[in-house]
Every structure is written in C-alpha cells, then in structure tokens.
Amino acid sequence: MSKHQDVVWKEIWKTGKGKIGLLIAAAGLAMMGFGTYRGEAAAVLEKAINICLECIGIG
Amino acid sequence: MDKNKKMHGRGRSKGQTAAGMSGGSSGVKEWKRHGIQATWALLTNSYLLGFAQGKIYKGKLKSLCVPGLNCYSCPGALGACPIGAMQAVIGSWNFKLTFYAAGFLMFVGALIGRFVCGWLCPFGLIQDLLHKIPFSKKITAFRGDRILRKLKYLILIVFVILLPMFLVDILGQGAPYFCKLICPAGTLEGGIPLVLLNQSLRSALGWLYVWKNVLLLITIVLSIVIYRPFCKYICPLGAVYSVFNPISVFRYRVDQEKCVKCGACAHSCKMQVDPVKNPNDPECIRCGACKKVCPVKAIR
Numbered sequence: 208m209s210k211h212q213d214v215v216w217k218e219i220w221k222t223g224k225g226k227i228g229l230l231i232a233a234a235g236l237a238m239m240g241f242g243t244y245r246g247e248a249a250a251v252l253e254k255a256i257n258i259c260l261e262c263i264g265i266g
Numbered sequence: 267m268d269k270n271k272k273m274h275g276r277g278r279s280k281g282q283t284a285a286g287m288s289g290g291s292s293g294v295k296e297w298k299r300h301g302i303q304a305t306w307a308l309l310t311n312s313y314l315l316g317f318a319q320g321k322i323y324k325g326k327l328k329s330l331c332v333p334g335l336n337c338y339s340c341p342g343a344l345g346a347c348p349i350g351a352m353q354a355v356i357g358s359w360n361f362k363l364t365f366y367a368a369g370f371l372m373f374v375g376a377l378i379g380r381f382v383c384g385w386l387c388p389f390g391l392i393q394d395l396l397h398k399i400p401f402s403k404k405i406t407a408f409r410g411d412r413i414l415r416k417l418k419y420l421i422l423i424v425f426v427i428l429l430p431m432f433l434v435d436i437l438g439q440g441a442p443y444f445c446k447l448i449c450p451a452g453t454l455e456g457g458i459p460l461v462l463l464n465q466s467l468r469s470a471l472g473w474l475y476v477w478k479n480v481l482l483l484i485t486i487v488l489s490i491v492i493y494r495p496f497c498k499y500i501c502p503l504g505a506v507y508s509v510f511n512p513i514s515v516f517r518y519r520v521d522q523e524k525c526v527k528c529g530a531c532a533h534s535c536k537m538q539v540d541p542v543k544n545p546n547d548p549e550c551i552r553c554g555a556c557k558k559v560c561p562v563k564a565i566r
C-alpha cells in the first residue's frame with residue numbers, strides 16, 4: 208500500500224462517517240449472502256436470462 | 267483573510283472566474299471520464315453475439331448485478347440491472363423482500379455513493395453525450411427544479427417497491443412496473459435492438475412499445491436541453507445511491523482553510539450542487555468537475 212493510500216484509509220477510518228460507510232457496506236455484503244442463500248440470486252438469474260417483455264415494452 | 271484574498275486573486279488570474287464558468291463545466295475536460303464510462307459500458311455489454319443474433323446472454327453471470335442502470339434485456343448485457351433485479355425478487359410469488367438486490371445497493375452505495383451515476387452508468391453516459399449537442403437555450407435551473415428532484419424517490423417507492431409487491435396477479439406475481447411503464451433505458455438498450463433484430467418480437471408490438479418510445483424520445487430531447495434530466499428527476503437507482511452519498515466511504519472533502527469561496531466549483535456543477543456548502547449533496551454524481559476547476563485544489 209502506497210503512502211497516499213495509507214493516509215486515505217487512515218482518514219476514512221478516523222472519521223465517524225467513514226466507519227458508518229464501511230459498516231453499512233459490510234452489512235450489504237452480509238445481506239447479499241443471505242439473499243443468495245435463500246434463493247434470490249437464482250430468481251434474478253431466471254428473470255435476467257429470459258427476454259423481459261415488460262422491460263422492452265412488449266409484455 | 268489576507269491569505270484568502272491573495273489566493274482568490276491568484277485563482278482569478280488564471281482566468282477561472284466564477285462568472286466565466288456559468289452554465290456548466292465548459293472548459294473542463296470530461297473526455298477522460300467519458301472514456302471510463304464507455305469502457306465500463308462496453309465491458310458490461312460485451313456479449314456481441316446477442317447483437318448479431320437478436321438474442322440475450324443466458325450465462326450464470328446474469329445473476330450478478332451491475333452497479334449502473336443497464337437493462338438485462340440488452341442483447342449485450344452480461345449482468346443484471348439492480349433495479350430490475352429488485353423488482354424481479356419483490357414481484358416473485360415466493361419472495362416479497364429482497365436481501366440480495368438491496369444488499370448489493372447498500373454495498374455499492376456505502377462505498378462510492380453516486381460515483382456510480384457519474385462514472386459507471388451507461389444511461390448516464392448517453393445523457394452526457396446528448397447534452398453536448400449544441401442548443402441555444404440550455405436550461406440550467408428553473409422554478410420547481412428542487413421539488414421535481416424528489417420525484418425519483420416517489421418513483422422508487424411506488425413503482426419499484428409497492429406496485430410489484432402489492433399489485434399482483436392470481437399467482438401472486440407482480441410485474442416490474444418501473445421497467446414496464448417508465449424506464450427509457452430498457453427501450454433504448456433492449457427494446458429497440460431486439461425488435462429490430464427479432465421478427466417474432468416485431469409482430470407483438472402494441473401500445474406499450476409506443477408509450478415507451480415516446481418516453482425515450484422525450485428523455486432524449488430533454489437531455490439535449492437539460493443536463494441529465496432522467497438522473498435528476500426519474501432514476502430510482504440514483505435515488506437509492508443519493509441516500510448513501512453523505513456517508514459513503516469515498517466522498518468529497520473540502521479543505522475550508524484552503525477554500526477561497528470563489529464559487530468556481532458551484533458554477534462548474536451541472537447538477538447544481540454547491541460543494542462548499544455540502545460536498546456530499548445527494549444530487550452530486552461525483553463527476554469531478556468541481557475538483558478540476560478549483561483554483562486552490564481545496565476539494566479532495
């Protein structure tokens with residue numbers, strides 16, 4: 208890690224908002240994991256691999 | 267104070283007066299950003315066979331969301347639009363809450379906020395390029411602009427969440443109402459190319475296709491006159507990311523000691539944000555125009 212990057216990360220970590228952002232990002236990752244576990248990613252795949260007639264203005 | 271005056275004077279001596287920058291970031295080189303936007307759009311829509319055959323990509327990558335508004339029915343799309351994914355899950359008969367799409371939006375939003383709008387959204391790039399078309403009466407601000415910007419939150423709540431959740435068919439499935447009734451990106455990226463390339467789809471055209479093309483045409487014309495009208499007033503994805511702008515990890519900071527209050531940043535902003543007052547305004551798409559024009563490099 209370069210000196211500049213090191214400074215940037217220290218700045219992010221020392222500010223409250225930076226910490227909140229990192230915590231929310233981590234929570235988002237956990238939610239994605241949970242969503243995948245309960246089959247949501249498969250539901251997205253099923254929708255996305257077929258032409259969405261509503262999306263293109265036909266259905 | 268003296269130091270500020272001196273700095274202010276130095277900034278102006280370079281010809282970067284606030285008045286000289288009114289009406290947008292003229293003079294600010296945006297082509298590097300457009301290059302990144304275009305590269306990202308090509309990378310995430312690189313299924314060229316789809317364009318050749320009038321079909322869409324059907325691989326497993328499609329379960330992954332891309333950060334920008336990118337219709338998954340675009341023949342080249344390799345990933346899923348997060349707003350489309352959200353409606354697909356909310357509208358399915360066996361799920362009503364979406365942890366996957368919401369988690370993705372939280373993850374991206376908390377890290378970079380509306381940086382996505384400025385740098386990683388194909389439909390944002392299209393609007394950026396359309397706005398470069400010369401027109402004598404470009405509109406930068408008008409009465410009701412601020413209130414109209416709240417419309418995207420209403421669209422997010424009603425068309426992306428509530429309608430797919432509650433307006434369901436006999437099987438309990440809700441349609442993706444935002445995609446169906448509003449989204450011009452779907453028409454441009456998916457509807458037009460697929461209809462042009464696919465005979466069977468052409469025979470199924472009806473009033474909805476006409477309606478969506480009218481909306482697309484309005485968006486195109488407005489984009490020439492107003493900077494990013496879809497992003498400002500309609501886009502539910504921008505609405506989600508805007509909520510995260512103030513707390514996202516990577517955000518703008520203004521060094522108040524360096525700042526000479528010349529107003530150059532505010533005048534360069536085509537989203538009508540004043541970075542000195544709020545460097546992480548929900549409307550900021552982090553295009554970087556303000557950073558480039560700052561004469562004292564106070565914005566980081």
